[in-house]
Amino acid sequence: MRKRVRLLVSMKEYDEEKMVESKANTLEAFKKEKIEEELEEIILKQKGKLRRKQQLALSALLKRIQRDRNEQLKHRQMDSQRLIQRNKNSFLDLLKKQNMEIRSTTQFLNFTLGTRSPANPNYSKPKHYVDPNDAKLNFPKNKTPYYDPVSKTVKVPGKDTKVGNSRKSKAGNKKKKGKFKESQEKFTNPQPITNE
16 A cells, blocks of 8 residues: 555646555554554463463462471471470370389388387398397497596506506595496496387
8 A cells, every 4th residue: 555655746646645545544554553452462461371371370379388388397297296295105104114113112111110119910020130129239338548537547448557657546446436436337238219
């Protein structure tokens, strides 16, 4: 159409050239509108495809995030259950050890001391001292010399000899020796322990 317009201009046929030019303008405008519409449709289709693709990628990412979160929660729950079971087992072990220690200490106390009440049919006398009257304390005789501040003499237990100067009379010393022997007999022959 444009070539024909140029040809008509060169031939100086201006009326026909105007009619052909108006037809060419209308046809060009129609084609331009049609191309723009097609381009808009293509752009809309591409946008729709891109949006669907992005939505699919986003949903897949959200699913992956949710799956990882569920796995983390599951692992955390398993770890907490494991820790709870471990604490429970350690607590039970401590209770067993404590019960064994209590049992052994009670058996040891029953073995050494016996039960308190003789009216108990399971009364067991202690093994170390069966009768309190038999538990007499025998102290060994002390043979080391010592200084008596009252008589101001050095004395040897179990002997009548004196070492050092004495200011008191022999009669006083005899009385003191007798008192010392009595006290020594108290230590060597103690009274038996009786249960009241």
